[in-house]
């Protein structure tokens with residue numbers, strides 16, 4: 001059984017065709033510059049050469065048509081016809097308070113995606129375009145929406161409420177939602193399996209550390225708390241996002257620099273984080289190199305990033321009254337042993353002990369704590385596409 005996974009951005013479309021019999025990727029690819037001059041599709045069939053199509057893609061409908069052509073291409077293709085595709089799973093950013101689980105796409109689901117445009121102004125419109133393009137190109141095939149906010153919707157009220165007048169929750173659904181939900185769901189589930197933990201009771205903290213970074217606490221796979229909020233701006237220090245900040249900073253910059261709130265929010269999203277602190281880069285490899293070369297600001301940015309992660313781990317351990325496992329994932333979490341070790345250096349009070357040899361690992365499931373460690377520390381590579389494919393299969397079976 002083959003599932004097509006689609007992840008649409010405003011000018012991009014990423015896809016993977018996954019064979020659910022062995023969960024292997026049969027082909028994957030990316031359409032870039034949709035609606036812009038110079039559109040390009042890069043198609044990568046497993047075990048074959050890459051294949052690039054440079055054709056105009058005025059919208060996501062044309063992009064999907066080209067993806068389906070590439071998948072069926074006599075030379076570079078991997079399927080004889082779209083009949084081989086059982087269903088399509090879509091990453092959808094925001095369901096507001098309406099859905100807390102993946103669901104088959106219906107008219108109501110599409111209406112909810114549209115209602116939530118204000119909550120996900122960059123992603124939800126693109127996600128809807130992707131769904132409509134698949135419906136048009138493959139009529140009658142089931143489409144499944146896998147929400148990035150679903151995992152965080154399981155948070156209890158005390159964790160999701162902002163301490164602001166309740167009317168704003170009631171009028172505008174202003175609350176904490178959390179993002180990277182599919183990744184947190186996948187990694188916490190894999191950590192429980194890989195670590196041999198109790199699937200009902202395991203207390204797991206997942207550190208998703210990439211350019212976007214977030215952290216979650218879950219018990220038996222059910223979210224207790226997660227660091228991103230109404231938008232992905234809250235929580236950890238990220239590549240270009242500030243994470244937690246006193247809101248008065250916004251007013252102060254507006255008043256002193258003659259900027260609008262929107263302009264300052266743009267700065268907090270795109271020019272802050274380790275980029276803003278260091279003035280060097282948002283890329284953690286560049287930052288590490290600069291720090292090693294003696295750049296003080298780069299070192300402080302890295303230290304602050306690690307410190308914030310460690311503080312959240314402390315808070316989430318308290319929230320769950322304990323922790324059985326801590327799992328690192330995403331670009332930095334999967335590849336950077338120094339960051340993992342530096343975070344864990346704060347956790348001696350929890351009985352965390354890293355095994356340096358075991359920590360010398362990249363991109364594969366591994367336990368990186370020593371046999372004596374009171375908490376299992378793991379590296380679990382995230383795989384949002386596979387998580388979406390599994391959810392899709394679960395709903396169409």
Ligand code: ADP
Nearest residue numbers: 209210211212282283284285330331332335336
């Ligand atoms: P996103 O999906 O949010 O764009 P990723 O999860 O792909 O982010 O992570 C990208 C980040 O991972 C980049 O900042 C990159 O520098 C970092 N990264 C990748 N490999 C390494 C490495 N070996 N050491 C440190 N950082 C790394």
